[in-house]
Each structure stands twice: as C-alpha cells, then as structure tokens.
Amino acid sequence: MELIKIEGGVCAPRGFLASGVHCGIRKNKEKRDLALIYCETLCSAAAVYTQNKVKGAPIAVTRRNLADGIAQAVICNSGNANTCNADGEEKAAQMCRLIADELSITPENVIVASTGVIGQVLPIEPIASHTHALKEALSREGSGDAAEAIMTTDTHRKEVAVSFELGGKECRIAGMAKGSGMIHPNMATMLGFLTTDVCIDPDMLKKALSACITDTFNMVSVDGDTSTNDMVSIMASGLAGNAMIDEEGLFFDTFTEALMEVCRHLAKEVAADGEGASKALVCTVQGAPTKDCARKIAKSVITSSLFKAAMFGSDANWGRVLCAIGYTDANFSIDKTKVTLSSCAGSILVCENAAGVAFSEEEAKVILSQNEINILIELFDGEEEATAYGCDLTYDYVKINGDYRT
Structure with a gap:
C-alpha cells in the first residue's frame, strides 16, 4: 500500500470542516481555546479513553453519545479540564447542546472533550457566547485553527493527512492531536481527533482504532503520569465511495494499516513535544x-x-x-x-x-x-x-x- 501525505489536516477527508476561536477560557486573547470539527453527514464513530480511575466529565458524556457508534461533530475546549467538578457532566452535556443547536444536529451526535487545569469549575458562558462564531468560522481550511485551539503547553500544532487506494477508490485519513505533559498512556494521555472518508461499519471502525492504539499512542510516555481526560476519537464520513467495510479482510487490513501510520505519526509528535523536551x-x-x-x-x-x-x-x-x-x-x-x-x-x-x-x-x-x-x-x-x-x-x-x- 502506498501512503501519500497531503495537505488539509482533519479537513482533508471528504465532508469535514473545522474551526477554532478564542472564547475567553484562556486569559491570553491571542490563543484560540475552542475547537470544532464538523461533518456534513452522519459518521460512523469510535473512541478510546483514559484508564485513569479519575476521568474528566466529557469522557462520561462522550461514552454515552457514542454508544450507537454514530457522531457528526467534535467540540473541545482548552484551558480547563472540566474534571473533579460537581457540575462537570452537565457542563459537558451543555457544550453538546449548544453546538448541536448551532449546527442543527442532535446533541447525542457530538463528541465533547476538555483539556487543561483539573479541579477548576468550567465557565460555560464563554463557550455559550462563542458557539455561533465557532460555527461561522467552519471551513475546509480550518484544521490549523482547530489544532491550535486544543493546545495547552504544546509548542506547535500536530496534524497529518494521508491518501491511499482502497478497492480502486482514493481514500483519506487525517488527524490532529495535543499532548505535552501528563503523558503516559494506557489510553489515553492526550487528545487525538481522527477523520476519514472511508465507508466503514462502526464496529469495524472501533476494532481498527483499538488495534492501532496499542502500538502507537499507548507506546508514548513523557512523564509517567496518566491523564484524567484524554481520548482518541475517529469519525468516518463514508464519502470516499468504497464498498462498505463490515468484516475483516483485505480492505479492513489496508484501512487499519493506513490508520496505524497516521496514529504513529501523531504519537511521535506528541512524544517529541514533551514539556521542556530538547530531544x-x-x-x-x-x-x-x-x-x-x-x-x-x-x-x-x-x-x-x-x-x-x-x-x-x-x-x-x-x-x-x-x-x-x-x-x-x-x-x-x-x-x-x-x-x-x-x-x-x-x-x-x-x-x-x-x-x-x-x-x-x-x-x-x-x-x-x-x-x-x-x-x-x-x-x-x-x-x-x-x-x-x-x-x-x-x-x-x-x-x-x-x-x-x-
């Protein structure tokens, strides 16, 4: 299989748009802190989550929302982890409702994530007042802004996109990630958002993602601390036009191999950008x-x-x-x-x-x-x-x- 690196980040696969804005969770007004990835169609979706016993509130909400293997959007804030807060799950669910209303989709089809300081109450007002701007900023060129908005102590954006052939169809897989400290995964210790236009059944998508995590993100360590919040999710729009992958075989193996390379690329970038790292x-x-x-x-x-x-x-x-x-x-x-x-x-x-x-x-x-x-x-x-x-x-x-x- 030949993998070709392409431009566009998470917007490279067909159907995806992204954006990132500053909403005010972070004091630095030059820093984007609210990200959105949106697909124009319903997607097969899957995710893997931290094994820390203390989990961020967004993980509980995302788990419920992905129970049916379907999603259409990702919303993520940086600067506040929304973890160990009595109102955490309600705030995470509210983030889903706010962006769902803007996009005219159902809240249950939203993946929600947060990253930042643990134990501080997440202010919902800045998010509520900027979801419209977040939607208005959606574009095919928005991957970079979204990748910046999920960063905390990262020194640079982490993005990759590739194309490959599957059953005679040109397919694409892309991803962005954040992670610099509190990195010692047992899935996971960072945030990773993957997109693809491959047509694949949700169960097979979950199987492929799980297979890739073990030898990529789960083989990264910066400081030995397993995070409370982080996860890796993937949405598949199915717009590449390939025959549906609903069982193991050559097409599933080809897709998994391509996904593995994308995950490996992002994992290495996370490791190299460890907090304070020089090597x-x-x-x-x-x-x-x-x-x-x-x-x-x-x-x-x-x-x-x-x-x-x-x-x-x-x-x-x-x-x-x-x-x-x-x-x-x-x-x-x-x-x-x-x-x-x-x-x-x-x-x-x-x-x-x-x-x-x-x-x-x-x-x-x-x-x-x-x-x-x-x-x-x-x-x-x-x-x-x-x-x-x-x-x-x-x-x-x-x-x-x-x-x-x-």
Missing part, C-alpha cells in the same frame, strides 16, 4: 519472548527519569538502560542483552551480553547531542519487537509544571 527518544526492543514483553521493556526505558535525564546531558549512561530493563514486570532473559545508541550523527555499541564494552565517550557525546536519539535493545530471547516514544527530562519540565496553574 525525542525512540526505543526499540527486539528479540523478546512476547510482544507484551517487548512493549513493557521499551516503555520502561523511555519512562525512566534517570535515563531521560542522562539523555538531556548527552551522557551514554547505559547502566540506566539496563536498570530500567531489569525492573520491567515481565519474564525474559537479560544475559545476552545488547544496547546500541544512535542518531543522525552515527551509532555506538555501549553494552553487550548485559555488560559494558569499551567505547569513545567523545563519540557518544556527539551522537547523543542530536534532536532524536534511538535506543536499540536486543534481547536474543525470542522473535517479538516493539517501539516506544518519549523525550528527555530537562530543567524546563520542572519550571513548566511548577507554575502550571499560575
């Missing part, structure tokens, strides 16, 4: 006895605060890699473990047979001073592999989170 970390584990074991080890390494700090300092402290491997909750043999560090500046072997080898610290420093660092761990204990995505731990992470509310 992206990509850890691949090969030769593991099981897929689950490979996933756990890769994630253990990129979650280690000690290792992340070493990468910030461009220090090839491979012992921290072995330590993180060793406390992973999985059954495997570590005796033959080999660790190689690499970047665009080259690669260097730092550990073999679970023991150190002679290497040039100066060469390692050059390799680890680049913007993306790859950590290859070979266990020689099986055939499975997995990749996790993270970032280094810098002084700025503490600064950002030390005064996040103020």
Whole structure:
C-alpha cells in the first residue's frame, strides 16, 4: 500500500470542516481555546479513553453519545479540564447542546472533550457566547485553527493527512492531536481527533482504532503520569465511495494499516513535544519472548527519569538502560542483552551480553547531542519487537509544571 501525505489536516477527508476561536477560557486573547470539527453527514464513530480511575466529565458524556457508534461533530475546549467538578457532566452535556443547536444536529451526535487545569469549575458562558462564531468560522481550511485551539503547553500544532487506494477508490485519513505533559498512556494521555472518508461499519471502525492504539499512542510516555481526560476519537464520513467495510479482510487490513501510520505519526509528535523536551527518544526492543514483553521493556526505558535525564546531558549512561530493563514486570532473559545508541550523527555499541564494552565517550557525546536519539535493545530471547516514544527530562519540565496553574 502506498501512503501519500497531503495537505488539509482533519479537513482533508471528504465532508469535514473545522474551526477554532478564542472564547475567553484562556486569559491570553491571542490563543484560540475552542475547537470544532464538523461533518456534513452522519459518521460512523469510535473512541478510546483514559484508564485513569479519575476521568474528566466529557469522557462520561462522550461514552454515552457514542454508544450507537454514530457522531457528526467534535467540540473541545482548552484551558480547563472540566474534571473533579460537581457540575462537570452537565457542563459537558451543555457544550453538546449548544453546538448541536448551532449546527442543527442532535446533541447525542457530538463528541465533547476538555483539556487543561483539573479541579477548576468550567465557565460555560464563554463557550455559550462563542458557539455561533465557532460555527461561522467552519471551513475546509480550518484544521490549523482547530489544532491550535486544543493546545495547552504544546509548542506547535500536530496534524497529518494521508491518501491511499482502497478497492480502486482514493481514500483519506487525517488527524490532529495535543499532548505535552501528563503523558503516559494506557489510553489515553492526550487528545487525538481522527477523520476519514472511508465507508466503514462502526464496529469495524472501533476494532481498527483499538488495534492501532496499542502500538502507537499507548507506546508514548513523557512523564509517567496518566491523564484524567484524554481520548482518541475517529469519525468516518463514508464519502470516499468504497464498498462498505463490515468484516475483516483485505480492505479492513489496508484501512487499519493506513490508520496505524497516521496514529504513529501523531504519537511521535506528541512524544517529541514533551514539556521542556530538547530531544525525542525512540526505543526499540527486539528479540523478546512476547510482544507484551517487548512493549513493557521499551516503555520502561523511555519512562525512566534517570535515563531521560542522562539523555538531556548527552551522557551514554547505559547502566540506566539496563536498570530500567531489569525492573520491567515481565519474564525474559537479560544475559545476552545488547544496547546500541544512535542518531543522525552515527551509532555506538555501549553494552553487550548485559555488560559494558569499551567505547569513545567523545563519540557518544556527539551522537547523543542530536534532536532524536534511538535506543536499540536486543534481547536474543525470542522473535517479538516493539517501539516506544518519549523525550528527555530537562530543567524546563520542572519550571513548566511548577507554575502550571499560575
């Protein structure tokens, strides 16, 4: 299958419009804080949600609204998480009603999301007074504004769109995401909104999304904190004209493969934009006895605060890699473990047979001073592999989170 990157963000698939405005939840008037994605037709829809026991009120409302696998719009605010509030669910439901009235659709066909500070009451008045402006701003070029409006401490918008062929029809999948801190998914730790014009049954859409999450968004960690609010949702307009995908087979596999690439792209962007991050970390584990074991080890390494700090300092402290491997909750043999560090500046072997080898610290420093660092761990204990995505731990992470509310 050939994937071609295209312009347009979440509006690239047929039928979708988007917008983003400043409504006043955030004090910075230059910052958009209310986003809308709308489809001109009813869509098959699905979502996956955080596993944190404390969940944002919008998740409860969205779960109910997506029970029938149908949606037509997404509304999302930034600056306030609408979490741990007595009136949270009512406010989330009211957001659905407000935008549904503007769009002349039913509130039950709206996906609602919020992101920002936990435990502060969400003011509904700014949202209510700006839903008309949000609708009026809808356009085929509105993806960028919507992607900006969902950002919190993100440093840039995260968007992608691709086209591919399915049964002789040109199809498209796109997505936007936000996430910079409180990122350690078990779905999820961020917000991701996906759109597609593929014609697919809601149950199969849910199956494809769930299959993609495990090795993409769920393999990201910035700081080890699993968020209360975040989710990844997808709407499928069916306007590509392909034969309905209502069972597994070649067309389902092709769609899932394309969706996987979109999710992987966004997941890597989220990891690289971790709060205060100066480097992206990509850890691949090969030769593991099981897929689950490979996933756990890769994630253990990129979650280690000690290792992340070493990468910030461009220090090839491979012992921290072995330590993180060793406390992973999985059954495997570590005796033959080999660790190689690499970047665009080259690669260097730092550990073999679970023991150190002679290497040039100066060469390692050059390799680890680049913007993306790859950590290859070979266990020689099986055939499975997995990749996790993270970032280094810098002084700025503490600064950002030390005064996040103020």
